[in-house]
Amino acid sequence: MKQTKHKLLSFAYYLQGSKRYNKIKNFVYDLLENDDYPYKKYFDFFMIFVILSSVTLLVMDVKQHIPAWLDDFDLYFVTTVFVIEYLLRMWVYSDIHKIIIDEYEESSYFDKEVSFSSLLAKIVKNKWEYMTSFSAIIDLIAILPSYRGLRVLRVFVLFRAFKMLRYTKSLTGFLYVLKNKKFELMTLLTLSTFFIFIAGIMLYVFEGANENKNIHNLFDAFYWALITISTVGYGDIAPVTPEGRIVTMLIIFTGIGLISFVTSIIVSSFSERLGVLREDRVVQEVGKKKKLTVVCGYGLLGRLVVQGLVKEDVEFVVIDSNEEMATLAYNDGYHSICADATKGGIFEKLGIDEKVSHVLCLTSDDIQNAFIAVNVKSLNEKVHVAARCSDHEIATKMEYAHVDQVIMPEEVAGMMGAVYAGEPVAFEVLLSIIEEKAKTQINEVSITEGSFLDKKAIGEVDFEKLRLILLGVFKRSEDAKLGEFIFNPSDEFVLNAGDNLVCIGYSSAVANLKRKM
Amino acid sequence: MKKLQDIVLFGYGSFGRQLYKSLRSRGHRVKIVVGYDDYVEIESDAEVEINRINIKRNDDILALNINAAESIFYCAMNKTANNLFLVLTLKSLYPEANVIANSNSNETTRKLKYAGATSVIDLYEATSRRIVNVLTKPAVSMALDEIVYKQNDLKMLELELQENTFLEGKYVSEIQFRQMGIILIAIIDKELGYELVFTDHRINHKLDAGDILVIVAKEKDINKFQEMLVSKSSV
Numbered sequence: 001m002k003q004t005k006h007k008l009l010s011f012a013y014y015l016q017g018s019k020r021y022n023k024i025k026n027f028v029y030d031l032l033e034n035d036d037y038p039y040k041k042y043f044d045f046f047m048i049f050v051i052l053s054s055v056t057l058l059v060m061d062v063k064q065h066i067p068a069w070l071d072d073f074d075l076y077f078v079t080t081v082f083v084i085e086y087l088l089r090m091w092v093y094s095d096i097h098k099i100i101i102d103e104y105e106e107s108s109y110f111d112k113e114v115s116f117s118s119l120l121a122k123i124v125k126n127k128w129e130y131m132t133s134f135s136a137i138i139d140l141i142a143i144l145p146s147y148r149g150l151r152v153l154r155v156f157v158l159f160r161a162f163k164m165l166r167y168t169k170s171l172t173g174f175l176y177v178l179k180n181k182k183f184e185l186m187t188l189l190t191l192s193t194f195f196i197f198i199a200g201i202m203l204y205v206f207e208g209a210n211e212n213k214n215i216h217n218l219f220d221a222f223y224w225a226l227i228t229i230s231t232v233g234y235g236d237i238a239p240v241t242p243e244g245r246i247v248t249m250l251i252i253f254t255g256i257g258l259i260s261f262v263t264s265i266i267v268s269s270f271s272e273r274l275g276v277l278r279e280d281r282v283v284q285e286v287g288k289k290k291k292l293t294v295v296c297g298y299g300l301l302g303r304l305v306v307q308g309l310v311k312e313d314v315e316f317v318v319i320d321s322n323e324e325m326a327t328l329a330y331n332d333g334y335h336s337i338c339a340d341a342t343k344g345g346i347f348e349k350l351g352i353d354e355k356v357s358h359v360l361c362l363t364s365d366d367i368q369n370a371f372i373a374v375n376v377k378s379l380n381e382k383v384h385v386a387a388r389c390s391d392h393e394i395a396t397k398m399e400y401a402h403v404d405q406v407i408m409p410e411e412v413a414g415m416m417g418a419v420y421a422g423e424p425v426a427f428e429v430l431l432s433i434i435e436e437k438a439k440t441q442i443n444e445v446s447i448t449e450g451s452f453l454d455k456k457a458i459g460e461v462d463f464e465k466l467r468l469i470l471l472g473v474f475k476r477s478e479d480a481k482l483g484e485f486i487f488n489p490s491d492e493f494v495l496n497a498g499d500n501l502v503c504i505g506y507s508s509a510v511a512n513l514k515r516k517m
Numbered sequence: 518m519k520k521l522q523d524i525v526l527f528g529y530g531s532f533g534r535q536l537y538k539s540l541r542s543r544g545h546r547v548k549i550v551v552g553y554d555d556y557v558e559i560e561s562d563a564e565v566e567i568n569r570i571n572i573k574r575n576d577d578i579l580a581l582n583i584n585a586a587e588s589i590f591y592c593a594m595n596k597t598a599n600n601l602f603l604v605l606t607l608k609s610l611y612p613e614a615n616v617i618a619n620s621n622s623n624e625t626t627r628k629l630k631y632a633g634a635t636s637v638i639d640l641y642e643a644t645s646r647r648i649v650n651v652l653t654k655p656a657v658s659m660a661l662d663e664i665v666y667k668q669n670d671l672k673m674l675e676l677e678l679q680e681n682t683f684l685e686g687k688y689v690s691e692i693q694f695r696q697m698g699i700i701l702i703a704i705i706d707k708e709l710g711y712e713l714v715f716t717d718h719r720i721n722h723k724l725d726a727g728d729i730l731v732i733v734a735k736e737k738d739i740n741k742f743q744e745m746l747v748s749k750s751s752v
Contacts, residue, residue, distance in 0.1 A: 293652060300621050301641040308649035358652055386648055390531045405651055409644040412666065413619060414535030417638050420617055421522045421545050421589050426675040427636075428713055429703045429731045430665065434643045440715040444656035464690070467717050471664070471700060471733065474656030485659045487671055487735070488700055500656035504702060505717040 005114060009104050012097035029092040032085075047085070054078045055161055058145075082143045089139070093130040096123055138162045176277075181269045185262070192229060192258050199251045200225040206243040214238075229255035275323075275338055282317060282335045283349050289315040292355045296341040296372050297363035298325040301388060301409060305362060306334060319346060342371045344379055352379045361387040366394045373403045433504070442502065443510040444474065449497035451517045459491030466513055468505035475499050521545055523587055527603055528594035529557045529567060532619055532640060536593055537565070550581065552599070572603060575610060585611035592618040592634070597625050601632055608633035670736040673702070680726045682746045689722045698738030705729040 015021050030037035057074050060066050099122055107114045130136055141159040178185065204221035214237045215221055224237040229251050239245045286292055293309065293316040295302055302318065306329070309316050318329040318336040326338035339346040341361075350356055359376045361369035369387045376385050386405040389395045395406045416434075420427040432438035447453050453461060463470050476483040476498055485502070486493070495501075503510065524540055524547045526533060533549070540547050549565060551557055552572045559565050570577035572594075590607050592600045600618050607616050618634040620626040626637045647666075650658035663671050678684060684692065694701045703715045706722045713731075714720065722728075734742070 301645055304641050304645035305648050308645055309652070312649060312653040314649075314652055360648055362648075384651075386651060388644070405648075407644055407647060408535070409640050410532040410535040411539075412643045412647065413638050413640045414532060414537075415539045415666070416643060417536045417591060417593075417617060417619070418539030418543055418545075420636060420638075421524055421540060422543065423675045425703075425705060425713060425729050426673055426731050429675075429715075430673065434646055434661070434665070435639075436646060440717065442657050442661070444654050444660075446656075467719060469700060469702060469715070469717055471660055474659055483655075483659070485656070485663050487660075487663065487733075488695060488698060502656050502660040504715060509717065 005116075008100060012100040012104075015095075015097040016101060025092060025095075028088055032089055032092060047081075050078055050081050051161060055158065058158075079143060082139070086136075086139050086143065089136070090127060090130055094126050096126075099123055099126060177266065177269045177273055180273065181265050184265050188258060188262055188265070195251060195254050195258075196222060196225040196229055199229065199247055202247045203239060203244050206241050206247070207239060212237070212240050212244070225251065228252060229258065231255050231259060278330070279337045279339065282337050286315065286317045286335050286350065287355070289355065291315060291357045292317060292350060293358040293360065294319060294341075294347070294350060294356055295360050295362060296320070297361065297369075298322075298329045298336070299362065299364050301364075302360075302362040303332075305360060306332075310334075317350065342368070342375050344375060347376060347379055352376070352383065356380070356383055358384045358386070361385065363388075366391055370394060370398050370401065370403075373398060374401050377402055439506055440504060441507055441510070442471070442504050443507070444500045444502050445510060445513050445517065447495055447497050447499050447501065448517045451497075453495050453501075453517075454497050456495050457491060458489050458493045458495065461495075463503070466505075467509040468503040468513065471502045471504060473499050474502055522589055523584065524548065524589050524591060525550060525581070525583055526591045526593060527551070527572070528555070528592065528599075529559075529565075530555075530593065530595040532595075533591075533593040534558075536591060536619075548581070548583075552594075555595075572599065572606075575606065578606065578610060583611075585614045588615070590614055590616045592616065597621065601625075601628055604629055604632040604634050664733055671733070672736060672739065673731065673733045674739070676730045676732065676743075676746075678724060678726050678728045678730065679746070682726070684724045684746070685726060687724055689716060689724065692724075694732075697734075697742055699732050699734040699742055701730055701732050703731040 031043050103119050141156050145156045200222035204218050208215050227234050239248050295318045298318050298320045318334050319339050319341045320326045321340045323338045326336045329336035361372040366389050373385045373387045384404045387398050387403045389406050390410050398406045433442050472487040473489050474485050522545045524545050526549050529549050529551050550568045553569050592603045594600045604618050607614050616634050617636050618629045620637050621640045629637045701716050707727045
């Protein structure tokens with residue numbers, strides 16, 4: 001017994017450590033569940049094909065008999081695919097070996113023996129969690145039609161169509177709306193059930209005996225009540241006595257009321273949820289990104305910054321507390337959320353702990369910017385925060401709150417304006433460098449390890465031939481976060497991998513150097 | 518070298534105030550003009566003289582007795598409409614005037630340029646570039662901070678070559694600017710017309726009097742360089 005336990009444990013540790021096992025499991029997980037995985041969509045297409053072919057066969061089978069090989073295809077191939085898929089999903093849902101290891105470590109901590117039964121119970125409980133999830137149940141039911149003994153089970157093929165819902169996300173939003181208005185809808189359902197119940201019994205009492213040849217039992221009466229109250233009115237069962245007709249008239253009125261009520265609840269719920277639905281979608285979409293920049297405020301500055309970010313392929317999301325501005329950003333084609341950036345909620349949704357790397361506070365209100373900056377910094381101090389500010393006093397307060405970069409547009413523009421007086425040429429140079437509108441730009445090139453510039457002295461590099469003006473070298477020091485800019489380094493200065501050359505030149509010259517790296 | 522200018526600054530809002538500070542720190546003479554009902558906030562320690570006029574009236578502007586040929590006008594009013602109107606007024610009064618206006622978007626820039634502004638400074642353009650640079654090009658952003666934004670001894674400036682300096686008649690490639698601690702970024706070479714050219718080694722310029730060099734260097738190296746220019750010219 002002890003030996004088996006020991007073997008089990010060592011096997012669990014072996015799996016934990018095995019690179020190959022983990023690689024395969026990760027691959028399967030990516031294929032089944034990870035929407036970011038590029039090859040998942042091929043798997044999805046394959047599954048959709050299998051599902052559609054199976055449903056097509058079901059429909060074809062109604063009128064004409066399908067050939068035996070197609071039936072075999074349905075019976076063996078489709079079923080096998082579904083069974084394998086089901087088992088794989090169950091497999092990647094959790095790691096059994098981790099449960100075993102946890103259990104052993106816990107019991108060895110308390111000097112206890114591991115009991116097999118509790119271990120087994122834990123594993124079963126864990127996998128049972130998966131099996132009782134909505135999508136797993138659908139998957140399981142979709143396998144059932146392969147059992148040919150029961151004809152009714154054939155209809156369950158349609159559950160295979162349900163499986164396709166896995167691949168559409170918009171439906172979850174609709175379900176959410178229904179869930180949100182659960183109380184109202186339940187009240188209406190109870191009410192209409194009550195009406196149907198009363199009306200059905202009344203009609204049965206009035207016409208059930210022999211008066212109406214179409215009403216044989218209570219079920220017929222209830223069926224009639226539902227058809228009437230829903231305003232469908234087939235007319236296969238119609239009241240014949242005056243009493244029955246009075247009941248009909250009454251429930252038609254209630255029916256119209258109920259239906260318009262249901263419609264208005266769903267419509268209003270949708271319009272209420274529209275903002276939230278959009279927010280959820282944006283959060284979901286940006287959730288796929290590994291690194292995210294949050295731009296707070298979509299004013300004049302915010303818009304310019306966003307344009308710059310687009311050009312540089314930075315992933316970002318715009319937050320504005322003003323509905324109009326958020327919509328404007330949305331209409332401009334950016335991810336945008338209408339939310340209050342001074343609150344923690346939205347940043348937590350966006351993944352402030354891992355994904356968000358930069359937050360830019362660009363509203364036109366200094367105090368608001370400071371508020372946002374403090375909010376972000378208190379959530380995660382590591383996030384780089386840049387804030388706009390137009391007052392020196394507020395700038396010092398922001399610096400006290402460890403805002404990484406305080407920018408004063410008025411100061412920057414004022415300084416530029418002052419350069420113009422007396423030095424119009426330098427101003428022109430400055431403008432074309434800073435606004436990056438000319439072909440000659442200032443850019444940086446990072447030195448990669450083993451490249452032709454690695455471990456070279458500046459004097460040995462022919463910048464003339466590269467058609468670049470070297471302004472300086474940005475050296476990333478190990479302890480300081482920022483590093484250091486060395487202006488015009490001497491010829492003896494030795495370049496190392498990780499250093500950045502800051503140079504001015506044609507964009508093609510810079511691109512050329514980057515290619516050489 | 519740097520000329521001290523007479524400057525007329527219209528508007529003393531948050532941008533105007535910063536502009537005034539920068540201009541004063543460079544030693545220019547600045548006259549501030551605002552409208553009668555413009556709110557002006559003056560910091561207690563600053564000694565600022567403010568002229569209040571009715572911006573809409575030509576007579577009021579003419580009464581300021583401005584030597585338009587020698588002055589630079591800055592339109593830094595808070596409202597775009599006022600700035601635009603001011604540019605129009607100034608240009609109609611002094612067609613040759615050097616008018617700089619501040620703008621807050623491409624749209625406004627277009628209108629101001631059409632109205633005749635010599636140059637337009639976008640309040641947000643430089644800032645937005647700076648913010649984006651911090652994210653995408655940290656080295657560039659640090660370099661620009663050192664050269665342009667921070668108050669330190671590293672400066673970018675322009676130099677007009679006088680007659681008879683040691684640079685005259687020489688080619689750019691012959692001169693060891695880097696060894697003198699100077700980086701030559703751009704040049705206006707009179708022989709090639711008055712166009713600004715970056716010196717990224719595509720053309721080897723011949724230096725003559727009247728050429729304008731735009732350099733980046735530390736203050737002490739600039740001073741040394743200027744001394745050299747003067748001493749060699751006297752030899």
